[in-house]
Amino acid sequence: MKKIDQQITSGKENTSVHDFEVQKVAIQGVKGSYHHGVAHAYFGSDVNVLECMSFQDVVNSLENGTSTDAVMAIENSIAGSIIPNYAYIDEHQLTISGEYFLPIHHCLMALENQEISDIKEVYSHPMALLQCKEFFRGLPHIKLVEDADTADVAKRIREQGLKGVAAVAGETAANIYQLNILAREIQTIKSNSTRFFILNTREDSGVDKKDINKASLKFLTDHKRGSLATVLNVMSDCRLNLTKIQSLPVIEKPWVYSFFVDVTFNQYEDYKKALSILKIIALELKVLGEYKNQKG
Numbered sequence: 534m535k536k537i538d539q540q541i542t543s544g545k546e547n548t549s550v551h552d553f554e555v556q557k558v559a560i561q562g563v564k565g566s567y568h569h570g571v572a573h574a575y576f577g578s579d580v581n582v583l584e585c586m587s588f589q590d591v592v593n594s595l596e597n598g599t600s601t602d603a604v605m606a607i608e609n610s611i612a613g614s615i616i617p618n619y620a621y622i623d624e625h626q627l628t629i630s631g632e633y634f635l636p637i638h639h640c641l642m643a644l645e646n647q648e649i650s651d652i653k654e655v656y657s658h659p660m661a662l663l664q665c666k667e668f669f670r671g672l673p674h675i676k677l678v679e680d681a682d683t684a685d686v687a688k689r690i691r692e693q694g695l696k697g698v699a700a701v702a703g704e705t706a707a708n709i710y711q712l713n714i715l716a717r718e719i720q721t722i723k724s725n726s727t728r729f730f731i732l733n734t735r736e737d738s739g740v741d742k743k744d745i746n747k748a749s750l751k752f753l754t755d756h757k758r759g760s761l762a763t764v765l766n767v768m769s770d771c772r773l774n775l776t777k778i779q780s781l782p783v784i785e786k787p788w789v790y791s792f793f794v795d796v797t798f799n800q801y802e803d804y805k806k807a808l809s810i811l812k813i814i815a816l817e818l819k820v821l822g823e824y825k826n827q828k829g
Protein backbone atom coordinates (compact mmCIF):
# COMPACT_ATOMS: atom_id res chain seq x y z
CA MET A 534 0.00 0.00 0.00
CA LYS A 535 1.12 3.57 -0.72
CA LYS A 536 3.17 5.25 1.98
CA ILE A 537 2.24 8.80 2.84
CA ASP A 538 4.05 11.53 4.68
CA GLN A 539 2.06 13.13 7.44
CA GLN A 540 2.95 16.38 9.18
CA ILE A 541 1.86 16.57 12.80
CA THR A 542 2.00 19.98 14.41
CA SER A 543 1.62 19.99 18.17
CA GLY A 544 2.47 23.24 19.93
CA LYS A 545 5.92 24.38 18.77
CA GLU A 546 6.93 20.93 17.65
CA ASN A 547 6.69 20.00 14.04
CA THR A 548 7.10 16.26 13.77
CA SER A 549 7.15 14.33 10.54
CA VAL A 550 5.89 10.78 10.75
CA HIS A 551 5.36 8.10 8.18
CA ASP A 552 2.03 6.44 8.10
CA PHE A 553 0.44 3.86 5.87
CA GLU A 554 -2.57 4.92 3.90
CA VAL A 555 -5.52 2.94 5.14
CA GLN A 556 -7.68 1.38 2.48
CA LYS A 557 -11.23 2.71 2.51
CA VAL A 558 -13.72 1.57 -0.10
CA ALA A 559 -16.57 3.89 -1.07
CA ILE A 560 -19.86 2.20 -1.91
CA GLN A 561 -23.17 3.62 -3.07
CA GLY A 562 -25.59 2.66 -0.35
CA VAL A 563 -25.43 1.30 3.18
CA LYS A 564 -24.68 -2.01 4.87
CA GLY A 565 -26.75 -4.73 3.19
CA SER A 566 -26.79 -3.05 -0.25
CA TYR A 567 -25.57 -4.92 -3.30
CA HIS A 568 -22.55 -2.59 -3.45
CA HIS A 569 -21.74 -3.61 0.10
CA GLY A 570 -21.92 -7.27 -0.99
CA VAL A 571 -19.43 -6.58 -3.78
CA ALA A 572 -17.04 -4.71 -1.44
CA HIS A 573 -17.01 -7.80 0.81
CA ALA A 574 -16.63 -10.27 -2.02
CA TYR A 575 -13.84 -8.32 -3.73
CA PHE A 576 -11.83 -6.85 -0.84
CA GLY A 577 -12.69 -9.31 1.96
CA SER A 578 -15.22 -9.20 4.79
CA ASP A 579 -13.00 -7.02 7.02
CA VAL A 580 -12.96 -4.22 4.41
CA ASN A 581 -13.34 -0.68 5.67
CA VAL A 582 -16.29 0.84 3.76
CA LEU A 583 -17.49 4.40 3.30
CA GLU A 584 -21.26 4.56 2.80
CA CYS A 585 -22.31 7.15 0.18
CA MET A 586 -25.88 7.99 -0.79
CA SER A 587 -25.23 8.70 -4.47
CA PHE A 588 -22.76 7.81 -7.22
CA GLN A 589 -21.72 11.48 -7.23
CA ASP A 590 -20.73 11.15 -3.54
CA VAL A 591 -18.73 8.02 -4.36
CA VAL A 592 -16.78 9.99 -6.97
CA ASN A 593 -16.32 12.98 -4.63
CA SER A 594 -14.90 10.73 -1.91
CA LEU A 595 -12.29 9.35 -4.31
CA GLU A 596 -11.36 12.84 -5.42
CA ASN A 597 -11.10 14.36 -1.95
CA GLY A 598 -9.27 11.35 -0.54
CA THR A 599 -11.89 10.18 1.97
CA SER A 600 -11.81 6.86 0.12
CA THR A 601 -8.93 5.07 -1.60
CA ASP A 602 -11.04 2.78 -3.81
CA ALA A 603 -14.66 2.50 -4.85
CA VAL A 604 -17.27 0.04 -6.08
CA MET A 605 -19.63 1.30 -8.79
CA ALA A 606 -22.42 -0.58 -10.62
CA ILE A 607 -22.08 -0.13 -14.37
CA GLU A 608 -24.60 -2.48 -16.03
CA ASN A 609 -27.29 -4.98 -15.25
CA SER A 610 -28.35 -7.96 -17.31
CA ILE A 611 -32.04 -6.90 -17.28
CA ALA A 612 -32.01 -3.11 -16.97
CA GLY A 613 -28.90 -2.37 -19.08
CA SER A 614 -26.14 0.22 -18.64
CA ILE A 615 -26.05 2.89 -15.95
CA ILE A 616 -25.06 5.51 -18.50
CA PRO A 617 -24.21 8.40 -16.11
CA ASN A 618 -21.57 6.21 -14.47
CA TYR A 619 -19.59 6.02 -17.72
CA ALA A 620 -19.51 9.83 -17.74
CA TYR A 621 -18.36 9.96 -14.07
CA ILE A 622 -15.47 7.62 -14.80
CA ASP A 623 -14.43 9.53 -17.89
CA GLU A 624 -14.87 13.10 -16.66
CA HIS A 625 -13.23 12.50 -13.28
CA GLN A 626 -10.27 10.57 -14.71
CA LEU A 627 -11.02 7.49 -12.58
CA THR A 628 -9.08 4.28 -13.17
CA ILE A 629 -10.86 0.92 -13.46
CA SER A 630 -8.77 -1.63 -11.57
CA GLY A 631 -11.22 -4.54 -11.59
CA GLU A 632 -14.74 -5.80 -12.19
CA TYR A 633 -17.18 -7.99 -10.32
CA PHE A 634 -20.36 -9.73 -11.51
CA LEU A 635 -22.84 -10.15 -8.67
CA PRO A 636 -25.96 -12.35 -9.02
CA ILE A 637 -28.92 -10.20 -7.97
CA HIS A 638 -31.87 -11.83 -6.18
CA HIS A 639 -34.44 -9.19 -5.27
CA CYS A 640 -36.92 -9.67 -2.42
CA LEU A 641 -39.94 -7.64 -1.37
CA MET A 642 -39.68 -6.95 2.37
CA ALA A 643 -41.67 -5.18 5.08
CA LEU A 644 -42.28 -5.09 8.82
CA GLU A 645 -43.72 -8.16 10.55
CA ASN A 646 -47.49 -8.73 10.24
CA GLN A 647 -47.64 -6.93 6.89
CA GLU A 648 -49.13 -8.75 3.89
CA ILE A 649 -48.67 -7.76 0.24
CA SER A 650 -52.29 -6.50 0.31
CA ASP A 651 -51.33 -4.04 3.11
CA ILE A 652 -48.50 -2.52 1.07
CA LYS A 653 -49.32 0.79 -0.62
CA GLU A 654 -45.82 2.03 -1.50
CA VAL A 655 -42.61 0.26 -2.48
CA TYR A 656 -39.32 2.16 -2.38
CA SER A 657 -36.02 1.11 -3.92
CA HIS A 658 -33.08 2.08 -6.10
CA PRO A 659 -34.35 2.88 -9.65
CA MET A 660 -32.20 0.10 -11.18
CA ALA A 661 -33.74 -2.41 -8.77
CA LEU A 662 -37.30 -1.25 -9.56
CA LEU A 663 -36.57 -1.53 -13.29
CA GLN A 664 -35.51 -5.13 -12.80
CA CYS A 665 -38.84 -5.99 -11.11
CA LYS A 666 -41.25 -4.24 -13.50
CA GLU A 667 -43.16 -7.40 -14.41
CA PHE A 668 -43.77 -8.40 -10.78
CA PHE A 669 -45.36 -5.04 -9.97
CA ARG A 670 -47.46 -5.01 -13.14
CA GLY A 671 -49.57 -7.62 -11.34
CA LEU A 672 -49.95 -5.39 -8.24
CA PRO A 673 -51.57 -2.18 -9.51
CA HIS A 674 -52.50 -1.02 -5.97
CA ILE A 675 -48.80 -0.46 -5.22
CA LYS A 676 -47.08 2.87 -5.96
CA LEU A 677 -43.39 2.53 -6.89
CA VAL A 678 -41.05 5.23 -5.58
CA GLU A 679 -37.40 5.64 -6.55
CA ASP A 680 -34.95 5.99 -3.68
CA ALA A 681 -31.20 6.29 -3.16
CA ASP A 682 -30.47 2.72 -2.11
CA THR A 683 -32.15 -0.68 -1.64
CA ALA A 684 -30.80 -1.40 1.85
CA ASP A 685 -31.29 2.15 3.08
CA VAL A 686 -35.04 1.79 2.48
CA ALA A 687 -35.05 -1.44 4.52
CA LYS A 688 -33.19 0.37 7.30
CA ARG A 689 -35.67 3.26 7.27
CA ILE A 690 -38.70 0.93 7.40
CA ARG A 691 -37.24 -0.68 10.53
CA GLU A 692 -36.02 2.52 12.23
CA GLN A 693 -39.23 4.48 11.57
CA GLY A 694 -41.60 1.50 11.95
CA LEU A 695 -43.17 2.28 8.56
CA LYS A 696 -46.36 0.32 7.91
CA GLY A 697 -47.87 -0.08 4.44
CA VAL A 698 -44.38 0.41 3.00
CA ALA A 699 -42.07 -2.22 1.55
CA ALA A 700 -38.55 -2.27 0.08
CA VAL A 701 -37.06 -4.11 -2.86
CA ALA A 702 -33.64 -5.26 -1.67
CA GLY A 703 -31.46 -8.31 -1.19
CA GLU A 704 -31.97 -10.96 1.49
CA THR A 705 -28.96 -9.63 3.45
CA ALA A 706 -30.80 -6.33 3.95
CA ALA A 707 -33.87 -8.19 5.28
CA ASN A 708 -31.63 -10.04 7.75
CA ILE A 709 -29.72 -6.97 8.93
CA TYR A 710 -32.82 -4.76 9.37
CA GLN A 711 -35.05 -7.64 10.52
CA LEU A 712 -37.76 -7.38 7.90
CA ASN A 713 -40.08 -10.13 6.71
CA ILE A 714 -39.69 -11.33 3.16
CA LEU A 715 -43.06 -11.15 1.38
CA ALA A 716 -41.80 -12.41 -1.99
CA ARG A 717 -38.50 -13.73 -3.32
CA GLU A 718 -36.88 -13.68 -6.77
CA ILE A 719 -39.14 -10.88 -7.97
CA GLN A 720 -36.81 -9.77 -10.79
CA THR A 721 -38.28 -10.23 -14.28
CA ILE A 722 -35.66 -12.78 -15.41
CA LYS A 723 -34.56 -15.14 -12.66
CA SER A 724 -30.96 -15.22 -13.79
CA ASN A 725 -30.10 -11.58 -13.07
CA SER A 726 -26.69 -10.08 -12.44
CA THR A 727 -25.05 -6.68 -12.15
CA ARG A 728 -21.53 -5.86 -13.23
CA PHE A 729 -19.59 -3.52 -10.96
CA PHE A 730 -16.34 -1.65 -11.56
CA ILE A 731 -13.65 -1.33 -8.92
CA LEU A 732 -12.23 2.20 -9.18
CA ASN A 733 -9.43 4.38 -7.87
CA THR A 734 -7.73 7.64 -8.80
CA ARG A 735 -4.22 6.21 -9.13
CA GLU A 736 -2.67 6.37 -12.57
CA ASP A 737 -1.30 2.85 -12.26
CA SER A 738 -4.25 0.72 -11.16
CA GLY A 739 -1.82 -1.63 -9.40
CA VAL A 740 -2.98 -4.73 -11.28
CA ASP A 741 -0.14 -7.18 -11.95
CA LYS A 742 0.68 -7.18 -15.72
CA LYS A 743 0.45 -10.98 -15.88
CA ASP A 744 -3.16 -10.82 -14.57
CA ILE A 745 -4.35 -8.27 -17.12
CA ASN A 746 -6.60 -9.79 -19.81
CA LYS A 747 -9.33 -7.16 -20.12
CA ALA A 748 -9.41 -3.42 -20.79
CA SER A 749 -11.96 -0.61 -21.00
CA LEU A 750 -11.31 2.06 -23.64
CA LYS A 751 -12.98 5.21 -24.82
CA PHE A 752 -12.64 6.74 -28.27
CA LEU A 753 -14.35 8.96 -30.82
CA THR A 754 -14.46 8.36 -34.54
CA ASP A 755 -14.68 10.62 -37.57
CA HIS A 756 -18.07 11.19 -39.15
CA LYS A 757 -16.88 9.16 -42.13
CA ARG A 758 -18.37 6.03 -43.64
CA GLY A 759 -16.87 2.94 -42.02
CA SER A 760 -14.77 4.71 -39.36
CA LEU A 761 -16.25 2.74 -36.45
CA ALA A 762 -16.03 -0.48 -38.48
CA THR A 763 -12.32 0.24 -39.11
CA VAL A 764 -11.64 0.56 -35.38
CA LEU A 765 -13.51 -2.66 -34.62
CA ASN A 766 -11.65 -4.47 -37.41
CA VAL A 767 -8.29 -3.46 -35.89
CA MET A 768 -9.42 -4.94 -32.60
CA SER A 769 -10.48 -8.15 -34.27
CA ASP A 770 -7.25 -8.35 -36.35
CA CYS A 771 -5.22 -7.98 -33.13
CA ARG A 772 -7.20 -10.86 -31.56
CA LEU A 773 -9.13 -8.68 -29.11
CA ASN A 774 -12.62 -9.88 -28.25
CA LEU A 775 -15.17 -7.08 -27.91
CA THR A 776 -17.40 -7.84 -24.91
CA LYS A 777 -19.30 -4.55 -24.69
CA ILE A 778 -19.82 -1.38 -26.70
CA GLN A 779 -21.70 1.63 -25.39
CA SER A 780 -22.12 4.96 -27.10
CA LEU A 781 -22.52 8.20 -25.18
CA PRO A 782 -23.35 11.64 -26.56
CA VAL A 783 -20.53 14.19 -26.53
CA ILE A 784 -22.53 16.88 -24.77
CA GLU A 785 -20.60 19.87 -26.15
CA LYS A 786 -21.16 18.64 -29.73
CA PRO A 787 -24.81 17.71 -30.42
CA TRP A 788 -25.22 14.40 -32.33
CA VAL A 789 -21.56 13.44 -31.93
CA TYR A 790 -20.94 10.25 -29.96
CA SER A 791 -18.10 8.69 -28.03
CA PHE A 792 -17.71 4.92 -27.74
CA PHE A 793 -16.86 2.99 -24.60
CA VAL A 794 -15.68 -0.55 -25.26
CA ASP A 795 -14.51 -3.49 -23.19
CA VAL A 796 -12.15 -5.97 -24.78
CA THR A 797 -10.66 -9.25 -23.58
CA PHE A 798 -7.42 -10.83 -24.84
CA ASN A 799 -5.05 -13.70 -24.16
CA GLN A 800 -1.79 -11.88 -24.88
CA TYR A 801 -1.02 -8.46 -23.43
CA GLU A 802 1.20 -7.82 -26.49
CA ASP A 803 -1.83 -8.22 -28.82
CA TYR A 804 -3.63 -5.56 -26.82
CA LYS A 805 -0.60 -3.23 -26.86
CA LYS A 806 -0.32 -3.64 -30.63
CA ALA A 807 -4.02 -2.80 -31.07
CA LEU A 808 -3.54 0.30 -28.89
CA SER A 809 -0.64 1.54 -30.97
CA ILE A 810 -2.77 1.33 -34.15
CA LEU A 811 -5.90 2.74 -32.51
CA LYS A 812 -3.91 5.75 -31.30
CA ILE A 813 -3.46 6.64 -34.96
CA ILE A 814 -6.88 5.85 -36.41
CA ALA A 815 -9.28 6.68 -33.55
CA LEU A 816 -9.85 10.14 -32.13
CA GLU A 817 -9.20 10.85 -28.43
CA LEU A 818 -8.31 7.28 -27.48
CA LYS A 819 -8.26 6.86 -23.70
CA VAL A 820 -7.53 3.79 -21.58
CA LEU A 821 -10.01 3.76 -18.67
CA GLY A 822 -8.52 0.67 -17.09
CA GLU A 823 -6.62 -2.59 -17.58
CA TYR A 824 -7.69 -5.42 -15.29
CA LYS A 825 -8.49 -9.08 -14.81
CA ASN A 826 -11.51 -10.50 -16.59
CA GLN A 827 -13.71 -11.89 -13.82
CA LYS A 828 -15.47 -14.20 -16.25
CA GLY A 829 -12.22 -15.58 -17.65
Ligand SMILES: O=C(O)C(=O)C[C@]1(C(=O)O)C=C[C@@H](O)C=C1
Nearest residue numbers: 566567568606658660682683727
Ligand atom coordinates in the same frame (compact mmCIF):
# COMPACT_ATOMS: atom_id res chain seq x y z
O1 LIG B 1 -29.21 -0.16 -4.07
C1 LIG B 1 -28.33 -1.04 -4.02
O2 LIG B 1 -28.33 -1.94 -3.19
C2 LIG B 1 -27.26 -1.01 -4.99
O3 LIG B 1 -26.22 -1.54 -4.70
C3 LIG B 1 -27.47 -0.32 -6.31
C4 LIG B 1 -27.78 -1.23 -7.48
C5 LIG B 1 -27.45 -0.48 -8.81
O4 LIG B 1 -26.92 0.59 -8.78
O5 LIG B 1 -27.72 -1.07 -9.88
C6 LIG B 1 -26.93 -2.44 -7.48
C7 LIG B 1 -27.35 -3.63 -7.96
C8 LIG B 1 -28.73 -3.83 -8.46
O6 LIG B 1 -28.64 -3.78 -9.87
C9 LIG B 1 -29.64 -2.76 -8.00
C10 LIG B 1 -29.19 -1.60 -7.47
